[in-house]
Amino acid sequence: MSASTQAVGNATRSLRLTRARRTALLKALADPHRFELLERIAKAGCPLGCAEARKALPISAATLSHHVKELEAAGLIEIRREGKFHYLSLRPGVLEALAALLAALAPSACPRG
Amino acid sequence: MSASTQAVGNATRSLRLTRARRTALLKALADPHRFELLERIAKAGCPLGCAEARKALPISAATLSHHVKELEAAGLIEIRREGKFHYLSLRPGVLEALAALLAALAPSACPRG
DNA sequence: TAATCAATTCGATAGTTATCGAAATGTCGA
DNA sequence: TCGACATTTCGATAACTATCGAATTGATTA
Numbered sequence: 533m534s535a536s537t538q539a540v541g542n543a544t545r546s547l548r549l550t551r552a553r554r555t556a557l558l559k560a561l562a563d564p565h566r567f568e569l570l571e572r573i574a575k576a577g578c579p580l581g582c583a584e585a586r587k588a589l590p591i592s593a594a595t596l597s598h599h600v601k602e603l604e605a606a607g608l609i610e611i612r613r614e615g616k617f618h619y620l621s622l623r624p625g626v627l628e629a630l631a632a633l634l635a636a637l638a639p640s641a642c643p644r645g
Numbered sequence: 646m647s648a649s650t651q652a653v654g655n656a657t658r659s660l661r662l663t664r665a666r667r668t669a670l671l672k673a674l675a676d677p678h679r680f681e682l683l684e685r686i687a688k689a690g691c692p693l694g695c696a697e698a699r700k701a702l703p704i705s706a707a708t709l710s711h712h713v714k715e716l717e718a719a720g721l722i723e724i725r726r727e728g729k730f731h732y733l734s735l736r737p738g739v740l741e742a743l744a745a746l747l748a749a750l751a752p753s754a755c756p757r758g
Numbered sequence: 759t760a761a762t763c764a765a766t767t768c769g770a771t772a773g774t775t776a777t778c779g780a781a782a783t784g785t786c787g788a
Numbered sequence: 789t790c791g792a793c794a795t796t797t798c799g800a801t802a803a804c805t806a807t808c809g810a811a812t813t814g815a816t817t818a
Binding site for chain 1: 664672674676680684687745750752
């Protein structure tokens with residue numbers, strides 16, 4: 533709730549991630565079904581209907597709803613509600629920011645550590 | 646055990662991550678204390694002693710040992726055992742590979758999703 | 759050998775969460 | 789309004805795991 537409510541800011545210039553937000557993102561990504569769901573959304577190019585998502589994962593509707601909520605809470609996706617249907621899309625910049633954060637940790641190599 | 650035993654390969658050219666390994670990495674990173682530990686190791690430049698690590702985190706020795714084992718099992722760090730002391734260092738290429746994987750999911754933007 | 763220190767293992771506990779079926783809510787068409 | 793359908797909420801359960809203190813293992817030094 534907090535993460536998605538909080539203004540996430542722009543997309544183009546690697547947004548800052550607080551410790552809490554970084555942890556929330558990693559936890560959201562650390563579940564296999566959730567990651568696969570996110571992959572589907574990403575690869576779809578355009579917003580994915582829940583029915584499509586449902587077909588791709590071997591889980592119940594209740595569980596899918598739970599995961600969608602988690603992804604939204606982490607600020608990874610946006611949900612466009614159109615009557616009966618909900619459409620899922622990636623929130624731009626977030627994955628990039630996390631990737632940048634991880635890459636920035638990479639070592640410059642210590643000769644014979 | 647499996648992830649660290651399994652040959653992880655080189656560092657320079659983004660190694661392949663299986664689904665299972667990807668999940669293991671994300672789970673390892675998703676714990677705040679563990680992430681902070683990894684950050685310390687990364688920023689240390691050269692192998693970090695456990696005592697140093699211990700000072701940086703508000704956890705018991707037993708818990709630290711547990712986290713170190715998890716990081717090693719995920720293949721994120723290497724442990725050089727030198728008598729009584731253990732020294733921790735980043736395994737090169739792993740964070741980069743994960744970062745690349747995440748960045749690759751980023752959307753090319755769908756006009757008016 | 760005995761004492762000391764680093765690190766691990768053990769056993770237990772508390773908190774978290776993925777999962778489901780069933781019930782509820784909300785939307786649309788007949 | 790009624791029924792069909794999409795999604796969510798509820799309540800319960802099972803599995804996982806972060807955490808600790810205590811006991812253990814292993815290495816160094818007196």
